[in-house]
Amino acid sequence: MKSLHPLLSFPYFVAVLALTMLIRNPVATLGSLLGAFCYWLMTTNGKEKRADLGFYIPLAVLITVANPVFSHNGRTPLFFLNDNAFTLESLLYGAFNAALIVSVLLWSKAYSKTVTSDKFLYLFSGILPKTALILSxxxxxxPMLRKExxxxxDAQKTVGLYSKGSVTDNFLSSCKIYYALIGxxxxxxxGTAESMRARGWGKAKRVPCARYRFHTPDKVLAPVLLFLFVVVAVGAGTGSLTFSFYPAPTDPLPNGFSAFAVAAFWLLSFFPALYETEVNLQWRLLQSKISASATPQRTKTR
Amino acid sequence: MTKRTVLSCLFFLLLIPLTAVLGLTVFRDVKWVVWSLMAAVLSIVPFIVSFEKREHNLTLLVLIAAMVALSVGGRILFYILPGFKPITAMVILTALYFGPEAGYMTGSLAALLSNFYFGQGPWTPFQMAAWGLIGFFAGLLHARLQKNTPLCCAYGAVVGVLYSLILNFQHTVGVRGTFVWDEYVAVTVASLGFTAVYAVSNVVFLLLLKKPVGRILERVTLKYGLAPTPEKEK
Known part of the structure; x- marks a missing residue:
């Protein structure tokens, strides 16, 4: 995903995030969740995975249980709490909400990992030069602030200041550092501004230093992704993905087009995981070719 | 009217009704998600576009960048104390000396930049709008707030609460897909602790930073002619 052109990856993630938030159909949301989950599995290390799970699982449980406690809609009461029905539909709705939130969080994370600040700046430096300048x-x-x-x-430590390690000590030490950093x-x-002016800033159009090329995979994938997006959007727009939990769950695939829209949404959601798998496979294949031949041969690459 | 003005007029004349209509027809179940997100995004656009259109002193741009970096750096530096962050104080101080526009840019870009580190998401436009407006209004009120430290601290406390209320709104709509008043109240009550921390931290940081940072910013403003209405670049 990281090798794709930002003009492809940025709209892709924004579109998937928007669709995930807007389509409230359990089958579609499940696809979004699983797709984001597979990509998350591929792009995070063990430590990060544990930290994330420690946050997502309690959150999901909390959202699932909170709904039936507060909302008593639905036809099938499971048991009664203070004379209020704890219904199956309400529990399902809670679980659905939890899945939706977790997938939004996972997609947001995937976006942050893939569309890094340099890609974001590359996309916006043309349209918003001043904003992009401030950001860059x-x-x-x-990093300079961090180093300083x-x-x-270290200097504070060497002199023996703020060495008690209490919260107030820490705060006071951070304050002193902050003052120094601000000045x-x-x-x-x-100084930076003077130097930029001296070098003729603003005399000509700015050219971004990172040059991304629209490679063949970008050219092939762009229309495919656009087509999938249009199918899902048409499905959502025409009510083919409408779903209701109350009073009883409705059919998640209400008409003939629904299956197409859901299938397109699943494909769209699994795209990052599939693309990543393809790239990894290719990497393995090319590697084995290199090691098999003693003399380096030119292998045909894309 | 230039071509750009016409375009920006068209942008709003088309997009605002389009959002309203889409929310009422196609996305009826999730109209709150559509409305709130579009409201946040559309409220940011005019500020950024007008900032881009005007001519600015390069020194001012780089100083805004430095204030943005310092706000985000503060969020990292004070990581031990959750919620106790100097961003709002820094945004207010920038606005007091560099004007409302600079305040808006510092606030919204600090939100955007810090989320490159802490994670982007649907909350980004809300944070950008909230912090931007905090800076913008501080800039408008600069004549009163610059001299009067207690009033400035009061402003910090109030915007701390308002910031929390805006983000609670995003949270409620984000979790449920629709806006239910009772849930909003429940979330607000549950997050009262955080709201208090925001308000108190703004006051504390304004008390700590107003004098030293104010002195630096005042001196820079004077020396490089960066009054709230920026002069043209020579």
Whole structure:
């Protein structure tokens, strides 16, 4: 996914996020959740996985259980709590909401991992040059601030300041560092501006330094993804994906077109995982070819 | 009227009714999601477009970038205390000395940039709009707030609460797909602790930072001619 052109990956993630939030059909949402989950499995390491699960699972359980406690709609009461029915439909609706939230969170994470700040800036520096300039300068300052903060912290430690390790001590130490950083960064900013002006900033159109090319896979995939998106959007727009939990769950596939729309949404959701698998496979195949031949041969690549 | 003005007029004349109509027809079940997200996004666009259109001093742009970086850096530096962050205070201070436009840009870009580190999501436009407006109004009120520290702290406390209320709205709509008043109240009550932390931290950081940072920003404004209505680049 990372090798795709930002003009493809940015709209893709925005579209999938929007569709996930807007389509409230359990079969469709399940596809979105599983697709995002597979991509999450491929792109996170063990530590990150544990941290994420520790957050998503309690959240999902909380949302699932909270709904039937507060909402007593539905036909099938499971048991009664303070004379209020705890209904099956309400529980299902809670589970559906939990799945929806977790998939929105997973897609947001996938977006953050794939469309990094440099790609975002590449997309917007043409349309919004000043905003992009502010963002890119600020992005450059952040690692510098981190480095400076660490240096100042070390200096504090060496002199033996704020060594108790209590919360107030920590706060006071951070405040002192923050003061120093503010002064230094603002001074630096004025210098940066002078230097940019001296080098003729604003005399010609800015050219982004990262050059992304629209490669063959981008050209092939763009119309396919667009087609899938249109099918899902038409399905959602014509009511083929309408679903209701109350008073009893309705048919998730109400008409002939529903199956197509759901299938398109599943394909669209699984696209990052499928693409990643394809790239990994290709990597393996090419690797084995290299190791098999003693002399490096030119292998045909895309 | 230039071509750009016509385009921006068309943009709003078409998009706002389109959003309303789409919410009422196609996305009836999720009209709150559509409306709230589009409201947040559409409220950001005019600020950014007007900022792009006007000519600005390059020093001001880089100083805004530095304030954005410092706001986000503060969020990282004070990581030990959850919710206790200097972003709002920094946005208000920028707005007081560089004007409402600069305040809006600092607030919204600080939200956008910090989410590159803490994770983007449907909440990004809401945070951008909320922090942007906090800066914008601080900039409009600069004549009162600059001199009067208690009033400035009061402003910080109030916007801390308002920020929390806006984000609670996003949370309620995001989780349920629709807006139910009772749930909004429940979420607000449940997050009262965080709301209090936001308000208190804004006051504390304004008290701590207003004098030293204000002095620096005032000096820079004077030296480089960065009054709230920026002059043309020479």
């Amino acid at each position: 300068v600020a992005l450059r300052y952040l 903060a660490r240096r100042l912290k 230094r960064t603002l001074e630096n900013a004025v």
